[in-house]
Amino acid sequence: MKKSYVIEVDCANCANLMEDAANKTEGIKSAAVNFMTQKMLVEFEEGADEKATMKKVLKNCRKVEDDCNIEF
Amino acid sequence: MNKKQKKMLIRIIISSVLMVLLFFAYRILGPADKPYSLGFIKEPFWFILYMIPYIIIGYDIFKKAFKGIIKLRPFDENFLMAVATIGAIVLALIKKSGDYTDAIAVMLFYQVGELFQSYAVGKSRKNISSLMDIRPDYANVERDGRIEKVSPDEVSVSDVITVYPGEKIPIDGIIEEGNSTLNTSALTGESLPKDVSAGDEVISGCINLTGVLKIRTTKEFGESTVSKILELVESSSSNKSRSEAFISKFAKIYTPAVVISALCLAILPPLFMLVIGKTPEWPEWIYRALTFLVISCPCALVISIPLSFFAGLGGASKEGILIKGSNYLESLSKTKYVVFDKTGTLTKGVFNVNCVHHNTIDEEKLLEYAAHCESASSHPISISLKNAYGKEIDESRVSEIKEISGHGITAKVDEIKIAAGNEKLMESLGLEYKSCHKNGTIVHMAVGDEYAGHIVISDEVKPDSKEAIEKLKKVGVKKTVMLTGDLEKVGKVVADSLGVDEVYGNLLPADKVAKVEDLINNKGRKEVLAFAGDGINDAPVLARADIGIAMGALGSDAAIEAADVVLMDDNPVKIAQAIKISRKCIRIVYENICFALIIKFACLILGAFGIANMWVAIFADVGVMVIAVLNAIRALNTKNTL
Numbered sequence: 218m219k220k221s222y223v224i225e226v227d228c229a230n231c232a233n234l235m236e237d238a239a240n241k242t243e244g245i246k247s248a249a250v251n252f253m254t255q256k257m258l259v260e261f262e263e264g265a266d267e268k269a270t271m272k273k274v275l276k277n278c279r280k281v282e283d284d285c286n287i288e289f
Numbered sequence: 290m291n292k293k294q295k296k297m298l299i300r301i302i303i304s305s306v307l308m309v310l311l312f313f314a315y316r317i318l319g320p321a322d323k324p325y326s327l328g329f330i331k332e333p334f335w336f337i338l339y340m341i342p343y344i345i346i347g348y349d350i351f352k353k354a355f356k357g358i359i360k361l362r363p364f365d366e367n368f369l370m371a372v373a374t375i376g377a378i379v380l381a382l383i384k385k386s387g388d389y390t391d392a393i394a395v396m397l398f399y400q401v402g403e404l405f406q407s408y409a410v411g412k413s414r415k416n417i418s419s420l421m422d423i424r425p426d427y428a429n430v431e432r433d434g435r436i437e438k439v440s441p442d443e444v445s446v447s448d449v450i451t452v453y454p455g456e457k458i459p460i461d462g463i464i465e466e467g468n469s470t471l472n473t474s475a476l477t478g479e480s481l482p483k484d485v486s487a488g489d490e491v492i493s494g495c496i497n498l499t500g501v502l503k504i505r506t507t508k509e510f511g512e513s514t515v516s517k518i519l520e521l522v523e524s525s526s527s528n529k530s531r532s533e534a535f536i537s538k539f540a541k542i543y544t545p546a547v548v549i550s551a552l553c554l555a556i557l558p559p560l561f562m563l564v565i566g567k568t569p570e571w572p573e574w575i576y577r578a579l580t581f582l583v584i585s586c587p588c589a590l591v592i593s594i595p596l597s598f599f600a601g602l603g604g605a606s607k608e609g610i611l612i613k614g615s616n617y618l619e620s621l622s623k624t625k626y627v628v629f630d631k632t633g634t635l636t637k638g639v640f641n642v643n644c645v646h647h648n649t650i651d652e653e654k655l656l657e658y659a660a661h662c663e664s665a666s667s668h669p670i671s672i673s674l675k676n677a678y679g680k681e682i683d684e685s686r687v688s689e690i691k692e693i694s695g696h697g698i699t700a701k702v703d704e705i706k707i708a709a710g711n712e713k714l715m716e717s718l719g720l721e722y723k724s725c726h727k728n729g730t731i732v733h734m735a736v737g738d739e740y741a742g743h744i745v746i747s748d749e750v751k752p753d754s755k756e757a758i759e760k761l762k763k764v765g766v767k768k769t770v771m772l773t774g775d776l777e778k779v780g781k782v783v784a785d786s787l788g789v790d791e792v793y794g795n796l797l798p799a800d801k802v803a804k805v806e807d808l809i810n811n812k813g814r815k816e817v818l819a820f821a822g823d824g825i826n827d828a829p830v831l832a833r834a835d836i837g838i839a840m841g842a843l844g845s846d847a848a849i850e851a852a853d854v855v856l857m858d859d860n861p862v863k864i865a866q867a868i869k870i871s872r873k874c875i876r877i878v879y880e881n882i883c884f885a886l887i888i889k890f891a892c893l894i895l896g897a898f899g900i901a902n903m904w905v906a907i908f909a910d911v912g913v914m915v916i917a918v919l920n921a922i923r924a925l926n927t928k929n930t931l
Contacts, residue, residue, distance in 0.1 A: 227407065228406075228407075228588075228592075229595060229596075230366070230587070233537050233540070233591070249529070252410075253413075253414055253417075253595060253599035254414070255414070280360065281360075
């Protein structure tokens with residue numbers, strides 16, 4: 218399953234860090250952050266619960282960049 | 290500017306005014322040993338005064354740096370800025386130079402850079418998204434005699450929606466009622482409005498200009514053109530190019546490397562001096578190391594490279610060229626071979642009466658007979674004859690229609706025996722006919738019992754095809770190849786008239802894939818082969834080529850899926866334009882990479898030798914970033930690419 222989310226992030230480097238953090242999150246097959254469009258494109262692993270996984274993603278992203286936000 | 294940016298701007302203005310005032314005040318009122326100075330105010334008051342603008346401009350940096358330390362992320366740019374400026378102030382205190390301007394200026398310029406970057410990025414994001422602002426917000430549906438605005442999602446197939454002038458068509462459909470002109474420029478880049486009337490198919494995303502339209506929907510919103518395009522555009526930049534991957538890897542190494550070099554620079558040379566028995570000059574070397582830290586942020590690269598690609602993709606979509614990712618933009622710029630499908634790509638794919646030869650009666654009359662004779666048939670050839678005749682067909686004039694499969698049609702029009710068909714038909718009627726030197730499908734005509742000439746029907750070459758091939762040659766494409774399912778002879782004539790280098794005819798769709806594979810195997814490793822087709826049965830070839838370009842693909846989902854580049858209209862000139870746009874974008878990317886790296890390394894070296902001070906360093910950081918961002922935005926401009 219692929220979904221795109223609106224995100225808020227201030228700097229391009231932070232966006233890269235968020236991408237790394239999201240990719241390391243459990244239940245995420247791959248994630249790509251687009252700083253320019255302020256979007257995160259996420260591919261979930263099979264059977265992963267969307268809401269719960271995104272909560273974890275946000276938590277991990279906040280660890281690297283506490284200013285960021287993901288709308289889900 | 291948003292609230293955050295405005296607040297930052299005010300902070301920058303206040304602290305820079307304070308800094309300038311202090312700078313002059315120090316000269317006049319500062320320590321008595323300086324010329325023109327009255328020596329009214331002494332240390333540590335200067336230190337306290339200078340700290341006011343420093344804290345106004347830098348407090349958020351310290352906050353973020355502190356958070357960074359707690360999270361054990363030492364190479365955070367805020368942390369580096371904090372260390373560099375605090376270090377500079379401490380040095381000024383130790384040296385008793387009273388020179389705190391350095392630290393404030395570094396912080397100030399850093400914040401100016403950040404502000405500029407967020408403003409520029411926000412601005413270009415807005416620019417580009419307004420280009421692609423085709424998302425309809427609502428649909429007007431009639432319910433209980435009243436027209437209601439509902440979300441496009443809620444409209445089901447074959448509902449009737451009303452579109453008023455000035456509104457976007459929200460869902461694909463067929464016009465039930467009304468005439469209007471549509472602005473399709475958001476979809477096709479074509480600025481000429483299109484006239485539509487009842488019975489015409491319309492696609493979502495067009496803007497209704499003049500009349501009220503009632504449209505019966507043929508698709509759901511999610512399946513409509515506008516949704517497909519938005520999906521394509523929004524996911525486009527997740528395919529990252531090699532340059533972007535390089536930069537994000539580089540950024541990960543660059544900052545730690547510079548920080549470690551800074552540490553070495555601060556410690557090793559003074560230690561060496563101590564060992565050989567000279568004065569170590571700690572403050573000097575620490576100052577040089579701090580200069581290093583200021584240059585250590587890879588911002589210019591990290592921001593400008595994705596911004597260049599983003600602007601390039603945006604500029605292309607402004608021209609009706611949708612590119613699915615910056616990696617495709619990158620390979621598009623290396624295109625050396627362009628392979629075309631003939632029908633629908635270089636030719637219109639619509640059969641037209643080309644000319645009438647050897648006619649014994651008036652051309653108009655001959656077409657009239659032909660059209661009537663073929664009136665009952667829906668074969669493309671018959672349709673083209675009817676179109677050429679152009680007037681209403683009076684079926685009561687026609688009788689005894691006989692369709693002879695593989696030969697043609699015989700009928701009586703106005704009680705005159707008419708035969709229209711190929712050479713075999715003429716032979717079976719025992720008539721002598723004149724064969725044609727022209728290309729295309731020949732319809733021989735017999736009127737009464739006599740040969741009356743023939744009509745040549747052929748697929749028309751698009752008016753822009755020749756120009757398209759010329760432009761491709763101009764942008765450095767080595768070879769153009771045309772593949773066609775038609776006879777090789779027919780293909781050859783078209784190819785020669787257009788200047789295409791090679792033609793292969795009689796190809797089935799599978800043969801086209803094989804041919805493209807052949808060409809791919811024979812090209813150089815760094816050369817890219819692009820295939821352009823109209824997408825109707827080209828999906829496998831589009832997928833196989835290095836770059837698949839689908840033309841006029843609106844409505845053909847398979848082609849949009851398979852292609853890497855989608856041209857919204859079917860003008861082949863756009864292929865050369867797409868290549869040009871990609872080249873420009875890639876050139877800007879390389880300019881930025883080289884420019885940023887050269888300046889940064891030059892400043893690092895100068896800094897290490899003590900030639901460049903912190904002012905130069907902050908230019909290397911912020912100045913380069915500003916210039917690179919401005920350069921990146923150039924990719925949005927697509928003038929002179931056609």
